Amino acid sequence: MPPIEHEWPNFAGVPEDDTLTMTRPKGQRLARWVWYDGDLRKAESLNVHYYANALHYGTAVFEGIRCYPTDRGPVLLRLGDHISRFMASASLYGMSMPYDEGALFAACLEVTRKNGIDNGYIRPLAYFGEGPIDLKPKKECPVRVFVAIRELGIFLGDGALRNGVRMTVSSWRKAHHTVYPTQAKASGHYANMVLAAHEAMDRGFDDAILLTQEGTVSSATGQNLFFVKSGTLVTNDETSSIVPGITRDCILKLAADMSMPVQVRSFTREELLRADEVFMTGTAAEVTPVREIDGVVFDTGKNTVGALFQRSYLRAVTGKDDRYAHWLTSL
Ligand SMILES: Cc1ncc(COP(=O)(O)O)c(C=O)c1O
Structure with missing residues (x-):
């Protein structure tokens, strides 16, 4: 293959910069605060019902959003697009989401701010909660929603x-x-x-x-x-x-x-x-x-x-x- 500089002149303008990744956290430390059903709560106070429909039948939808440090403070990457996909996933599974896009967008920002994380991975998740043993959770199971965050460095x-x-x-x-x-x-x-x-x-x-x-x-x-x-x-x-x-x-x-x-x-x-x-x-x-x-x-x-x-x-x-x-x- 010919040297890339000949094909795409912009290549030379992209500097190599290991500092972007060298300062990443090593582990995946969990954060202390989780946004759960509308409020920020301490992680250790949360629990999931053993008869949550999602635990038995995989009826949850979720997102993964990165938070990055910048010179102007932490930022969330393509937050609006992630929230839109989250809503679309919920809708495909017949979940009527109890929060609108604006509230979920704000929840992601709030949980990041509260936990003081800059290299992070935000996990909004909506699931069908406890209810009868049947495969029609949209009939009776409550939809519960949380937004959690943890540190994340280099994933693989x-x-x-x-x-x-x-x-x-x-x-x-x-x-x-x-x-x-x-x-x-x-x-x-x-x-x-x-x-x-x-x-x-x-x-x-x-x-x-x-x-x-x-x-x-x-x-x-x-x-x-x-x-x-x-x-x-x-x-x-x-x-x-x-x-x-x-x-x-x-x-x-x-x-x-x-x-x-x-x-x-x-x-x-x-x-x-x-x-x-x-x-x-x-x-x-x-x-x-x-x-x-x-x-x-x-x-x-x-x-x-x-x-x-x-x-x-x-x-x-x-x-x-x-x-x-x-x-x-x-x-
Ligand atoms: C199966 C699968 N494919 C692709 C992707 C990449 O998607 P994205 O770039 O939106 O994170 C993901 C991660 O979300 C995934 O789980």
């Missing part, structure tokens, strides 16, 4: 952003969008991903890639997939039973602003294995290079397209690129 391990991760293709296929609404972030869907992640771990890999029922590539367990071949960036869409990620959308916007050739279409495992580079995107995983899939090795390192996106993304989300200031909400 300390070296993941710099060195990349090792992936395996799972023997578990991704549930099809005709099985359940795969675009929703619903707890029940993640049993599929847990099986794949455990299998990957047991085989000695960092994470798994799931294929669709048709045999094309879907996504990693909690990340969207991109690959680069001969200077073109490729990713799939919701017809591949993915959650169309908000991070994925950031990358597509960055690519458009760099005038990089992009294709959004389904692709096969073979095409993925023949790629020059592969990387994954997600709120938690950010932009993580894939260095290997089942023994097939890909280009990684600072002169790759993936590194360009990683740096551009990290600069945007930490307030270092004014063109993307509208992605950020201050506390």
Whole structure:
């Protein structure tokens, strides 16, 4: 592949900056205060009923939102988009959300402020609570909502952003969008991903890639997939039973602003294995290079397209690129 500077002149303008990630917390410390059903409460005072419908049948919907430190204080990334997706997930599961978008937006900011966290991961979750043993929770089970926050540094391990991760293709296929609404972030869907992640771990890999029922590539367990071949960036869409990620959308916007050739279409495992580079995107995983899939090795390192996106993304989300200031909400 030719040096990237020749293809995209903007590349040279993106500095490498490890300080963006070196100062991250190591663990995932839980915060003291949780917004629960409308009020800020101490975490240790909270409990979930043992007959909560969600515990038995996976009937919860949730979001994951990053909080980043910037020179102007902590910011939440694409908060409005996350809250909209949260509402859409709830609606698909017949949950009538007791709070409107404005209240949930404010709750995310309030819980972040109260806990004094800047490198954080915010988890709004709505679930069907206690009620009869039946599969019609929308009839009688109350909808309970909380917004929690915890610290989060580099999600897929300390070296993941710099060195990349090792992936395996799972023997578990991704549930099809005709099985359940795969675009929703619903707890029940993640049993599929847990099986794949455990299998990957047991085989000695960092994470798994799931294929669709048709045999094309879907996504990693909690990340969207991109690959680069001969200077073109490729990713799939919701017809591949993915959650169309908000991070994925950031990358597509960055690519458009760099005038990089992009294709959004389904692709096969073979095409993925023949790629020059592969990387994954997600709120938690950010932009993580894939260095290997089942023994097939890909280009990684600072002169790759993936590194360009990683740096551009990290600069945007930490307030270092004014063109993307509208992605950020201050506390
Ligand atoms: C299955 C799955 N795919 C993709 C993503 C990436 O989505 P986002 O970038 O909005 O975090 C996530 C994480 O939310 C996920 O759970």
